[in-house]
Amino acid sequence: MPRHTHTVKRGENRAVAEEEITELELQMVTYEEKALENNEYTGFKFPQILHFPVPNKVVEMEAIDENAFSSKKSAFFMKRRIGRPEPEDEEEERQDESSDDSESGTEEEKRDQQDWHFWECFYFAFRQLLFSRTWILLLQFAAANYFGDRLRTDGFNLADRIIEPGKSVLGDLVVRRALLGLRRWDAQQFLFVADNHYIFEHSLAFFPGYPEVINIFRIGIHEYMKGSLGWSFPPWVITGILSVAVNLFFFHAAGLALFMAVTMMTRNVKQALLAVSIFAYNPASIFFTSAYSESLFFALTITGFNFMLYAVRATSYSQRVIGTLSGTVIFGLSAVVRSNGLLNVIFVVWYWAAILLWEPEKPVPDCHLMIESLAGSKNDRYRREGQARLRAFERKRKQTRKVFRWTDPRFSRCSLIFITLVFIVIVSIASFGPYVFMSNSAAEEFCEATPRQKELVATVKKQIRMSPKIITIADAWEKAAWCRKPKLFGIVRQYYGEIQAKYWNVGLFGYWRIKKIPCFLMMLPAAILTVLAIISAWVHVFETKRWNNIWVLLIRSDHLLHLAPQAIIMLCTAVFVINAEVFTRLIFSSSPLLYIFIAQYIDKLTQGNTMGNRLWHYTSSPGILPFFVFRRVWEEGWKGKALYIYILGYFIFGTMAHAAWLPFT
Numbered sequence: 001m002p003r004h005t006h007t008v009k010r011g012e013n014r015a016v017a018e019e020e021i022t023e024l025e026l027q028m029v030t031y032e033e034k035a036l037e038n039n040e041y042t043g044f045k046f047p048q049i050l051h052f053p054v055p056n057k058v059v060e061m062e063a064i065d066e067n068a069f070s071s072k073k074s075a076f077f078m079k080r081r082i083g084r085p086e087p088e089d090e091e092e093e094r095q096d097e098s099s100d101d102s103e104s105g106t107e108e109e110k111r112d113q114q115d116w117h118f119w120e121c122f123y124f125a126f127r128q129l130l131f132s133r134t135w136i137l138l139l140q141f142a143a144a145n146y147f148g149d150r151l152r153t154d155g156f157n158l159a160d161r162i163i164e165p166g167k168s169v170l171g172d173l174v175v176r177r178a179l180l181g182l183r184r185w186d187a188q189q190f191l192f193v194a195d196n197h198y199i200f201e202h203s204l205a206f207f208p209g210y211p212e213v214i215n216i217f218r219i220g221i222h223e224y225m226k227g228s229l230g231w232s233f234p235p236w237v238i239t240g241i242l243s244v245a246v247n248l249f250f251f252h253a254a255g256l257a258l259f260m261a262v263t264m265m266t267r268n269v270k271q272a273l274l275a276v277s278i279f280a281y282n283p284a285s286i287f288f289t290s291a292y293s294e295s296l297f298f299a300l301t302i303t304g305f306n307f308m309l310y311a312v313r314a315t316s317y318s319q320r321v322i323g324t325l326s327g328t329v330i331f332g333l334s335a336v337v338r339s340n341g342l343l344n345v346i347f348v349v350w351y352w353a354a355i356l357l358w359e360p361e362k363p364v365p366d367c368h369l370m371i372e373s374l375a376g377s378k379n380d381r382y383r384r385e386g387q388a389r390l391r392a393f394e395r396k397r398k399q400t401r402k403v404f405r406w407t408d409p410r411f412s413r414c415s416l417i418f419i420t421l422v423f424i425v426i427v428s429i430a431s432f433g434p435y436v437f438m439s440n441s442a443a444e445e446f447c448e449a450t451p452r453q454k455e456l457v458a459t460v461k462k463q464i465r466m467s468p469k470i471i472t473i474a475d476a477w478e479k480a481a482w483c484r485k486p487k488l489f490g491i492v493r494q495y496y497g498e499i500q501a502k503y504w505n506v507g508l509f510g511y512w513r514i515k516k517i518p519c520f521l522m523m524l525p526a527a528i529l530t531v532l533a534i535i536s537a538w539v540h541v542f543e544t545k546r547w548n549n550i551w552v553l554l555i556r557s558d559h560l561l562h563l564a565p566q567a568i569i570m571l572c573t574a575v576f577v578i579n580a581e582v583f584t585r586l587i588f589s590s591s592p593l594l595y596i597f598i599a600q601y602i603d604k605l606t607q608g609n610t611m612g613n614r615l616w617h618y619t620s621s622p623g624i625l626p627f628f629v630f631r632r633v634w635e636e637g638w639k640g641k642a643l644y645i646y647i648l649g650y651f652i653f654g655t656m657a658h659a660a661w662l663p664f665t
Contacts, residue, residue, distance in 0.1 A: 021370045021393060053551050056403055056404035060400040061558065076614060139655045168237050191236075195236060209293065247288060250298075254279075254298045262276075265309065283647055285650075286659070301589075404551060435492070442493075454474045523583040530570075530571050
């Protein structure tokens with residue numbers, strides 16, 4: 001009788017332990033797991049995407065995976081094999097990785113041996129960026145000096161016309177000869193604004209972020225030379241050199257920042273390196289070195305992404321808020337450089353919603369009853385099965401997860417609403433404050449110019465003949481109607497749209513003319529890639545991952561769908577409103593979407609024993625050539641050939657056409 005009682009009690013303990021671990025396992029079930037288990041899933045459905053997530057948890061990822069640059073994580077980092085063939089598939093790669101783990105040496109020693117991979121990746125990226133600029137400088141020099149001004153149009157070229165040849169040997173050799181092809185088209189506008197500020201109405205269409213950066217350094221160099229040497233170069237010489245030097249710096253900074261951002265978005269170092277290679281030789285590459293604002297704008301945009309991605313993955317509340325605020329300010333500054341920087345508010349809203357609505361989950365308690373039950377059991381089968389289940393439980397328990405605050409009873413909805421309202425005010429100021437300040441300052445400088453500023457117009461008129469139709473600061477208040485209009489909402493001056501419509505015919509269907517068909521054909525490849533990238537992002541989220549929930553998409557930043565709205569707006573604007581030919585440089589300087597899409601396409605084609613599937617393929621390649629020219633992609637058919645012809649064709653012939661004053665703008 002006592003033995004029977006003891007057996008019954010032991011069985012009850014097992015049942016209680018099983019019930020405890022089952023309940024704890026249910027607490028750790030995430031939305032991603034449930035979505036993949038749903039056999040009735042039929043794809044995207046609009047009403048369902050707005051429903052709150054059930055379960056209300058997602059797996060939290062670190063900013064960069066642990067051992068992300070190690071062969072333990074990816075076969076991509078396996079070293080060159082001497083006397084051994086490369087594995088043909090992923091199964092062999094995994095076996096090789098497991099055999100590598102069994103090598104002698106402590107874990108710390110093995111980890112230290114892999115640390116160099118990160119710097120190898122950075123060095124490769126830097127080489128690609130550096131040598132691509134070498135090609136750009138050579139191509140523009142050849143085209144500009146061969147064609148000269150034979151193909152010059154009647155576009156604005158005042159920055160060149162006010163230069164007096166023979167005043168500076170450095171200026172004649174470097175600015176007017178070596179860098180001549182980097183002073184074409186809109187570069188003339190930026191260079192003129194950098195030296196003279198806004199004295200013409202049409203110059204206001206070119207935002208002051210880039211010219212002011214040049215101007216600040218120019219003044220610093222001028223004052224230093226005057227104080228130390230007693231003389232200085234003419235302003236146009238310093239401006240001409242700085243316009244290129246500034247862009248070279250921000251181009252390299254943007255490329256390295258792109259590597260980090262793509263690594264965080266895709267969790268794939270190989271795709272990140274491919275994305276940097278594509279960026280280095282992108283079809284709009286000339287505009288990242290010429291005196292345009294593309295390099296500065298993309299550097300700010302991609303840096304903003306880095307801060308936001310880090311903040312979304314952070315577990316500390318202070319890190320999340322500080323990181324997101326920093327990203328917001330940087331995105332806000334991008335609106336001072338280019339008008340489409342205002343579209344970056346889409347990303348600001350997206351990432352702030354993720355930060356406010358999702359909170360790190362508190363650790364799940366350990367299942368003590370199961371541990372005690374296994375320790376006291378003499379049933380071998382029960383112990384084996386229980387220990388296996390306990391190990392799986394512990395692995396999952398160590399995962400970090402985030403919980404949806406709105407549906408979690410541990411969080412107050414009232415406090416969430418209050419915090420959200422407070423941050424809306426702060427974020428609005430950080431996002432739009434730089435643009436409002438810039439817009440009002442530029443308008444005030446133009447419409448309410450001082451007598452000293454108006455003297456600049458008289459000085460320019462002495463050097464060149466100007467059309468009487470051109471509105472300058474001397475007669476702005478009388479001739480520019482927008483100067484007398486009240487501010488929008490009493491806050492910001494509105495002039496950009498009016499100036500664009502007046503001087504460039506920007507407006508709905510304003511560019512739909514027979515003679516503009518070549519301009520639409522010029523943007524067609526970029527438009528096709530944009531559409532394909534958006535479709536790919538859609539399929540990945542709603543069909544592959546089955547994340548049919550907007551709230552989950554906010555926090556799961558390892559997808560590209562949140563980049564699609566901006567791309568759609570820019571594409572529609574280019575087709576129906578603005579000058580179509582500028583779309584190529586707009587889309588390639590506004591987000592990492594196309595770089596990642598092309599990198600993923602190449603990645604899929606270069607798996608297994610293929611050139612480009614190991615880091616040493618990259619590091620041992622000649623840096624002076626673009627790395628992404630893989631035979632495997634070329635052999636893919638017309639798609640691979642069309643991709644390379646487009647990228648390298650625009651890189652080479654687009655650069656030369658721009659430098660020769662042909663309409664590649």
